[in-house]
Amino acid sequence: MENNRGLGKGLGALISLFDEEPQEMQDREPRSASGPGVIPGGAQEIDIASIDNNLNQPRKTFVPEKLQELEESIRANGVIQPILVNRVGSRYMIVAGERRWRAAKNIGLKTIPAIVRNYSAKQIAEVALVENLMRSDLNEIEIAVGIKKLMDTHMMTQEQVSRVLGLSRPAIANSLRFLNMPKEVQMLLEHGRISAGHAKCLAGVSDAGLCVALANKCASGMTVRELESAIMGKKPTVAQKPQSLELKQFAVTLTRDFSTKVVVQGNESHGKIIIEYHTKKDLERIAGKLKIGGASGELKF
Numbered sequence: 241m242e243n244n245r246g247l248g249k250g251l252g253a254l255i256s257l258f259d260e261e262p263q264e265m266q267d268r269e270p271r272s273a274s275g276p277g278v279i280p281g282g283a284q285e286i287d288i289a290s291i292d293n294n295l296n297q298p299r300k301t302f303v304p305e306k307l308q309e310l311e312e313s314i315r316a317n318g319v320i321q322p323i324l325v326n327r328v329g330s331r332y333m334i335v336a337g338e339r340r341w342r343a344a345k346n347i348g349l350k351t352i353p354a355i356v357r358n359y360s361a362k363q364i365a366e367v368a369l370v371e372n373l374m375r376s377d378l379n380e381i382e383i384a385v386g387i388k389k390l391m392d393t394h395m396m397t398q399e400q401v402s403r404v405l406g407l408s409r410p411a412i413a414n415s416l417r418f419l420n421m422p423k424e425v426q427m428l429l430e431h432g433r434i435s436a437g438h439a440k441c442l443a444g445v446s447d448a449g450l451c452v453a454l455a456n457k458c459a460s461g462m463t464v465r466e467l468e469s470a471i472m473g474k475k476p477t478v479a480q481k482p483q484s485l486e487l488k489q490f491a492v493t494l495t496r497d498f499s500t501k502v503v504v505q506g507n508e509s510h511g512k513i514i515i516e517y518h519t520k521k522d523l524e525r526i527a528g529k530l531k532i533g534g535a536s537g538e539l540k541f
Contacts, residue, residue, distance in 0.1 A: 283322035285351040288344060291325060291332045294368060296389075302339060310343040319344055322353035326364055332356065335364050362394045366404050380439060381430040384415045417443040425455040433459040441467050483507065498526055 323337025334341055344352045390396050398412045418439050425442055428434045438458045445451040494502035503514040517523040
């Protein structure tokens with residue numbers, strides 16, 4: 241698809257992206273006709289019992305509290321916006337609007353307003369994902385799974401998906417990176433225990449154990465900024481292997497020799513030594529001990 245006009249502009253704009261039927265076919269639909277079961281604007285009342293849900297739809301989680309709120313709204317105001325369905329023989333499959341369909345069924349409605357289309361499998365996958373994105377109904381993992389399915393099933397590139405969804409190419413790439421995180425981290429993101437900001441940082445952590453440990457700290461209150469610092473090594477946040485007695489004694493010896501605090505971080509094979517100074521004179525003294533400053537032994541600042 242070459243157009244991204246539909247994202248954020250409502251179901252009507254979204255449908256226009258995927259309508260590829262000849263105009264004469266569209267004119268045969270009761271879009272502006274009148275009569276039983278026909279609603280001006282292209283929708284018609286359809287028997288709820290003849291509608292099936294889409295097993296491949298991106299969203300898998302339906303929050304009971306949100307569904308109950310929708311049921312109360314439909315009781316009071318009816319189904320304000322029609323659902324979008326695909327004709328499958330004598331039945332219909334939901335393309336967009338499954339929550340409305342579920343809520344209407346739960347309160348005992350017999351019919352529901354629907355717009356009927358004849359979409360291809362690719363169009364169904366695209367429109368279902370875009371419609372959910374428009375409504376912010378999907379969590380980050382569901383979005384990533386939906387994007388990957390579009391790419392794998394329909395041989396689409398990240399660039400093509402970005403145009404269909406109206407998202408930037410880097411946003412698509414970042415979303416797909418979430419699927420490379422350990423399952424434990426994906427579950428924390430899926431259930432809202434960590435934010436997308438956390439996940440963007442964690443997706444760059446190649447050590448699975450470290451990634452899970454950091455994610456659990458994020459779920460307990462670590463901010464994105466603190467996580468960035470932890471990943472960069474500015475602040476130890478994950479339990480490390482204790483230093484050997486020899487390495488600890490080495491730090492004590494250096495502190496004595498330099499007459500200032502010396503910290504040794506790491507282990508015998510990898511780490512860093514931090515020597516503290518508090519004045520310019522102190523720095524020059526330490527430089528002299530390290531024999532920095534050339535033949536004269538003087539260090540110029």
